[in-house]
Amino acid sequence: MERNNENKIISEVTTSEYKYGFVSDFDSDTIDEGLSENVIRTISSKKNEPSWMLEKRLQAYELLKTMPQPRWANVKYDEINLQNIKYYSAPTKKEKLNSLDEVDPEILKTLKRLGISVEEQKRLTGVAVDVVIDSVSVSTSFKDRLAKDGIIFCSMSEAIQNHGELVKKYLGSVVPAKDNYFSALNAAVFSDGSFCYIPKGIRCPMELSTYFRINEAQTGQFERTLIIAEEGSYVSYLEGCTAPQRDENQLHAAVVELIAKESSEIKYSTVQNWYPGDENGKGGIYNFVTKRGIAHDYAKISWTQVETGSSITWKYPSCILKGKFSVGEFFSIAVTKNMQQADTGTKMVHMGKGTKSTIISKGISAGKSNSSYRGLVKINRNAKESRNFTQCDSLLIGDKCGAHTFPFIDVKNSNSTVEHEATTSKIGEDQMFYCNQRGIAEKEAVALIVNGYCKDVLQKLPMEFAVEAKKLLEITLEDSVG
C-alpha cells in the first residue's frame, strides 16, 4: 500500500536525528522571493520547528522538483513561476488602518449588506480596533469549554510545537506530498493552518470555525489543515468567510486532511470568497486546493462548499471510503462570473463493503466565465454492494458563459449501484417575465431563482452560515443579467 510506504519513509527519516543545525541569517520578517532549500530551512527555523518537520518539508521539496505543473484542468493561465513568489512573511504584515473611513467604500458596502457588524467590519478590513474586541474573550472561554472535553483546536504551528506526536503521525497520511504538484508545494512551504483533534466518543459541542482563531495567526497562502476524529466522535468545522477577502499573494495552495476513525463523523463546510480579479480577469487569486478525507468503518465525511471567489479555482474535496459501510458526501455550489474559471468537483473512492456516497454539485456561470464539474466515482472490487448517487446541475446566466461536466465512473464489481443525473438550464426569459409580472424586478428575480436552484446544497450548511451564503450569492450575481 502507498500509505504504508509513506509511513515507512516518514518514520525512517524522523528516527534519525537531523544533522545540520541550521540557523537563519535573515533578520527581517520577510524573506526574498524565490524557492530554494534555504528558503524552506528559513521558514522552518523561523517557526522553530522540530527537525522531523523540516525533514518532511525538504522531502516534499525534493519531490516537487521532479514534478511538472498539472495542465489537465479545464482552466487557462500562464505557468506559475515559483521563483516569483514570497514564501514567508511575518504574521503582522497586514497594514493597520486608523478608521473605516480609510477602507475601500465598495468593500464596506458589501460588508454592510452581508449584515456584518461594525466591529467585525473593522477586523476584516484590518482597521486597528481601539475597543477591546470581543473575539479574544470569546476565544478564551471557547477554548476552556473545548479543553474540558479534551478537544484540541489550535493553529498548525502550535500543534507542531505542542502535539508533535499527533502531527507526525497524521500529517501527510491522507494527502501525501507526492499526491500532486500543489500538495508537494504546500508540504514544502506551508505557512500555517488549523489543527483539530476530537477524542474518542466526544461530540464537539460547537461548530469549530477558523473565525475563533483568526486573531492568533494570519494564515494565508499555503494553509495546512488537519482534522482527526477519533472513534465515535463528531465535529463540524467551518472554514472561510463570506466577506470578500483580498490578498496580495496570487497563488493559494492549501491542503486539508480529514481522518474519520470508526463510527465518527466530520462535517467540513467552506465558504470561499477570495478576490476574483476585475472584470477583465486581471488580478485575482489562483486557488489550487487539495482536500481529502479518509473514512474508516461506519464513519462519515461530508464536504459542503460555496465557492464564489478566486479567478481560478481548482479543487476536488474527496473521500476515501476505506472502512466498511462508510459514507462520503459532497455538496457544492460554485459560482463564476466575469472572467472567472472554476474546475471543481470531487472524488469518491469506494474501498470498503457497503460504502455509500452522494454528490450534489450546482454550478452557476455568468458573464464570460467558465465552470466545470469534474468528478470521479471509483468503486473497487472489494467495495461490494456500494452505492453512489450523483446529481450535477449547471445554471447559465447570459449567453457568453460556459458550463462543462467531466464525470468519470469506474466500477470494478457487479453488485454496486451508480446513478448519475445531470441538467443544464438557463434563467429563461419566461421565468424572468413571470417574476416581473409579480412585481419582482430582475435583480431580486435572479436572487430568488438562484437560491431556489441552490437550495439542496444551502440547507446542508450550518444555519448562520447558510443565511450568509445566501446573501453572498445574491450580491455576487447582482447585475449579471442583461
Added chain:
Amino acid sequence: MLEIKNLQSSINEKNVLKGLNLNVNPGEIHAIMGPNGSGKSTLASVISGNEDHEVINGDIRFMGESILDYSPEDRARAGIFLSFQYPVEIPGVSVSNFIKTSVNEIRKSRGLPQIKANELLKAMREKLDLLSMKSEFLSRSLNDGFSGGEKKRNEIFQMSMLNPTLAILDETDSGLDIDALKIVANGVNKLKSSSNSFIIITHYQRLLNYIKPDFVHVLSDGEIVKTGGAELALLLEENGYDNIVD
C-alpha cells in the same frame, strides 16, 4: 380604470393587434372570447408589458396614466395582475417564499414596510381555504411538478394574495375539471368588489356560467368585432364564431 385606444402590436414583425379599443371601469367583469389566433393572449401580454411584443400604435392608460413606458414589474406594482395561461416553473422556490417576495416587493414600491411573517401566513391560510387547497401546498416548489389544475389554482391563489386592481385571467379555465372550475370561479367572485375589475380571456362559455360578465367582447383578427352582455357568450356557444365574425 383601463382605457385601450387603437392598440396595434407586432411580434417578430407580424402584426397581431390591429387597432383594438377597450374600456374597463371599476367593478366590471369583461370577457374576451374569440377563435384561436385572434390575439386574445397577445392582448394579455401587451397589457402586462411582455417585451416580446412591440406596441406600434395606440395607447394603454391605467388609472389615468399611460403605462406604455412602464416595465412589467412597475405595471404589476401599479395593480395589474396576469393569471398565466402557462405558469412557469421555478424549482427550489417554495410557493410561500415566492408570494412573500412578491408581496414585499409590491409593498416596497408603495413605501410600505415588509409584511409580518405571521400576518402573511394567516392571509395565506385564509386564501387557501377559499380555494380548497391544503397548506402543504405552500412548501412545494413553484409550479414544479404541479398538475395543470394545480397550476391554475396557484395563479388564482397568488391573485387573491396580491389583491390587484385589474386581474387578467388568460384561459384560466382550460385544463380545469368542473370541480376545479367552480372553485376558481368562487375565488374570483369572492374577490370581486366595486373597486376592482377583471378581464377574462376564454375559449368557452362554461366559465361564464359561474362568473357572470358585465360585457362580452368578441375578438377577431386583432380587433374587437362585437360587444354584448352575458347573453352573447351563450349565442357564441350555440352558433360558433363563424356566424358572428364574417
